[in-house]
Amino acid sequence: MSEDRLSRVFAALADPTRRDLVARLSSADATVGELAAPYDVSLQAVSKHLKVLEDAGLVSRESRRAPVRLEAEVFDLMTKWIERYQQQAEERYQRLDALLAEMQEDQPAREEDAS
Amino acid sequence: MSEDRLSRVFAALADPTRRDLVARLSSADATVGELAAPYDVSLQAVSKHLKVLEDAGLVSRESRRAPVRLEAEVFDLMTKWIERYQQQAEERYQRLDALLAEMQEDQPAREEDAS
DNA sequence: CTCGTTATCAACCAAATGGTTGAGGAGTAG
């Protein structure tokens, strides 16, 4: 139950219904009832989904019946995490490419091993 | 089992051990055994984690005992998803700010309603 | 105050998840 923030964020977004809720909330705030309407699951199920999103800090509300609002700041958290490893991985590929290029210059054409 | 790509990616990254594997793979490829060494869970457990990452397209291998490699392209998929809603949400906030500013200009000071 | 409406809580259930141990498959070395 006491997992770290990123885990909760990623776990929250792993569910298609919850991603759809986020998508809809990005264009307009909405109440729980409004949010639940399009889906063919119970209101309670959607309420649970919203609790998951709320625990992850992806949405918030001022009071129970107030419209749910998307918290855009969380996206920064994810973006930062992603960018760190993406960048690192890309740099590695570039170094690898450079290394391969260098090796090919040393041995311009090789077939089996030459004496 | 046949969920969409993004769901698998987010679900894969929801686990701290798997995020750590991704972090380590971003600096160097490694075999299953090497990857498993630092954790106090069984090799089989790590093998399962790698399968989850593989199914999500986050890592790949040429053969069973070959080193595991991070697939950097997946990050683009996530980044695109995030950016779409982040952008949309931020635009909404800007419009809201503008609207509030406009309203304050119309009624510079208001207390109850004036006749 | 009472009545509807809106949302949450509680208990329950099936399926998925993350872990275990034990057995087996596939290379590599001798």
Next chain:
DNA sequence: CTACTCCTCAACCATTTGGTTGATAACGAG
């Protein structure tokens, strides 16, 4: 061929997850 090492598969188990229904809390309108 045999043996060892590396990894996966299979079966099992506890916990979590996403759904259900029923009861209940909180609020606005009459």
